[in-house]
Every structure is written in C-alpha cells, then in structure tokens.
Amino acid sequence: MARIVMKFGGTSVADIGRIENAARRVQREVEAGHEVAVVVSAMAGVTNQLVGYVQETSKIYDAREYDAIVASGEQVTAGLMALRLQEMGISARSWLGWQIPIRTNEVHGKARIEDIDGSEIVRRFGEGQVAVVAGFQGVSPNNRIATLGRGGSDTSAVAVAAALKADRCDIYTDVDGVYTTDPRIVPKARKIEKISHEEMLEMASLGAKVLQTRSVEIAMNHGVRLQVLSSFEDKPGTLVVDEEEIVEQQVVSGIAYSRDEAKITLVKVADKPGVAANIFGPLTDASINVDMIVQSVSPDGERTDMTFTVARTDLDRAVQVLKSNHDKIGYESLLSDGDVVKISVIGVGMRSHAGVAQTMFRTLAEKGINIQVISTSEIKISTLVAEEYAELAMRALHTAYGLDAA
Numbered sequence: 001m002a003r004i005v006m007k008f009g010g011t012s013v014a015d016i017g018r019i020e021n022a023a024r025r026v027q028r029e030v031e032a033g034h035e036v037a038v039v040v041s042a043m044a045g046v047t048n049q050l051v052g053y054v055q056e057t058s059k060i061y062d063a064r065e066y067d068a069i070v071a072s073g074e075q076v077t078a079g080l081m082a083l084r085l086q087e088m089g090i091s092a093r094s095w096l097g098w099q100i101p102i103r104t105n106e107v108h109g110k111a112r113i114e115d116i117d118g119s120e121i122v123r124r125f126g127e128g129q130v131a132v133v134a135g136f137q138g139v140s141p142n143n144r145i146a147t148l149g150r151g152g153s154d155t156s157a158v159a160v161a162a163a164l165k166a167d168r169c170d171i172y173t174d175v176d177g178v179y180t181t182d183p184r185i186v187p188k189a190r191k192i193e194k195i196s197h198e199e200m201l202e203m204a205s206l207g208a209k210v211l212q213t214r215s216v217e218i219a220m221n222h223g224v225r226l227q228v229l230s231s232f233e234d235k236p237g238t239l240v241v242d243e244e245e246i247v248e249q250q251v252v253s254g255i256a257y258s259r260d261e262a263k264i265t266l267v268k269v270a271d272k273p274g275v276a277a278n279i280f281g282p283l284t285d286a287s288i289n290v291d292m293i294v295q296s297v298s299p300d301g302e303r304t305d306m307t308f309t310v311a312r313t314d315l316d317r318a319v320q321v322l323k324s325n326h327d328k329i330g331y332e333s334l335l336s337d338g339d340v341v342k343i344s345v346i347g348v349g350m351r352s353h354a355g356v357a358q359t360m361f362r363t364l365a366e367k368g369i370n371i372q373v374i375s376t377s378e379i380k381i382s383t384l385v386a387e388e389y390a391e392l393a394m395r396a397l398h399t400a401y402g403l404d405a406a
Contacts, residue, residue: 007157012231014044039157042073063108074134102138111146116163151212162222176230177238190405206256251349262315268332271298
C-alpha cells in the first residue's frame, strides 16, 4: 500500500466528462489499496474568466477580494470530483484551503505556503476516505482566502504530498511527460524517463512549462518524488527524483528556452566601485528582476559597457527607471532590444564532463548564430541570441548533444 497525491490540471478537468475520466484514475488507485489525496485546478478557462470579472468590476481592486473570487474555480472542481467519486461508491469529501488548513503568508495573489496540518486527512485515510483538495489556495494570517499565483495548484499538490509524507505525487496534465526540449519546435525531442529535481528546477525556471518552479523547489527541499504523466493516455510518464536515484546521468538532459527576455546595454558607464549598485538598486526598488549580466573589459580603466537582461514585459519600465537615474549612473547612452531569446542547456552531468560549453559555442558558430550574452552555473549554460535564430539554435544543439530520438 502506498500513499499517493494525484493532481489534475485545468485541461484534465475541463468538463464533466474529463472529471469522470480523472475520477476513474483515482478509482484505480483506490482499488489497488492505496491511500489517495486528489488536488484539482479550476476547469480550463474558468480562472481567466473570473480574473476578467474582477478587472471589469474594479480597475484598482482589493487583492483579498480578488483571491476570494478566483479561488472559487477550484472549489467547484473539488466538489464535482468528490460527487463523482461518491457516485462510483468511493468515500470522498472535498477540502478547501482553510479547512485543512493550508496556512500561507499575507501576500494575497501570490502567497507562499508556511504550514500544512495534514493530520485530519491522514486520520480519514484510516477510514478509507479519499481527500479532494482545492488547489491554488490557503488561508492567510488574517483568516482570509489567499491564492498562490499562476500554477499554484502544482505547488499545492507537492506541499500536500510533503505534509502527508506521500510516497509519490502524480501530476496529471495534457502532456505525457517531460521532454528533452519543446517537441513543437524540435520534432526529434524525446521523453525523459527520469530527471533530477535540480535539473527540473532549472528547466522550469528557464522556460519549460510542464511544472511550476515553486512546486519543484518544494519537492527538492522535502524529497518528494514527482511523476508527470498524461490524463488522456495510459503510459508511463517522467519521474522527478533525487539525483542519487538516477544511475547513469546524461551530460546534457534537456534544452530550455525563454522568449520572455529583453536586453539593455548602458554604454560607457564609469568603471569604479558603486556604479553597479547605482544601476541595479533602482531596478530592485521598482521590483524589476535582472537576470544575465555582462560587463565588458574597460580598455582605459575609466569607462565600460554594462549589458543585462530583464523580463520583456518589464522592458519599458526598466528603461524609464534607468533614464530617470541617468545623472546618478552617468552612462553615455542606453540601448534596448526586445527581440532576443535565452537558450539554455541543462544537465547534472556537466559537473564531471568538460567541453559542454565548447560544444554549444561551436554549434552556434557553425550555424552563423551570434551569442550576445553568456551566463553559467554548475549544471547549466545559457546564451542570449537573436529571436529569429531560436528554432535553428535549438534543433542544432539538440542534435549536437545527442538528444535526438532514434
């Protein structure tokens, strides 16, 4: 007997027929003798509709009321799933975030989970009951409903799995696993059988949409085994596990990309202590995250160029902030470019293999693709290239690292 958390995303519960299909998967695990908690998202499209209602009603809205409204989508799905299971003869009940409770901080709209008391759900496991949990929500210190932000149902599921000490957390979605890269761009992409938490975290943060970044962080910190698999096909998915569980590591496990990038270059800033703080301090104060940073060599020791990236949606605000601080920073000119893409190769095998970066640089050079910015970590190398070369670069790199499906 195992204890399993099963999470169903919006497409997996998009209508009554799909809820019934998901319920049959739950039934199969129950009949196998497992203890089961189910975490559900709102039905596909419902959250966007609710957000639209809020924006139509109030341009500058109370975030606490926003949470009360958008959390209702998951409440409906949880109730419907519990009813469907009951119709199948399975003991089940729905749980909202405040009933468990899932306690969060007070940052409404993007709250973080601080504690989950799973004792009552565990007690009811002993009575053979299935818990159907509304994802995406918890209760704030002021006893208000708090939502966890986009993709928050993944976070709910993994956090519930950690609290219940589940043997596995299955994430059911509209894809059948994690692929070496986006198969819509690279037809030769193949499904990965096992990937480490650390690699999955890098892929999620660098653009892969299969799992939400915070959910992978929680899984890694609490040692939760994840499985990503399809709601619509009966075949194995991808296991996300501790690195020790993977016997033979690939040098490169996957290639991720992000189109949500923009590049800013400050030309001829003073090459002296404190200038970087003058540049990035105001951006931080404006809640603008900076990613890749490159400072060119100063030939005369007096002036240098500083290049960095921000989210494309933040580009206009970032430019405005930097222009308003021109006198403090002291740059000669500002250049910006929103037509760039970040491409990253990821793999824990990089720790023990040389030549990964050289393969990347050589492959891009052979295709005539100029690298604008480079950043590295222990298990990834990221490059910024012109957006028009994104698909060519990904296909070439996928082949170069031996990731193409046979």
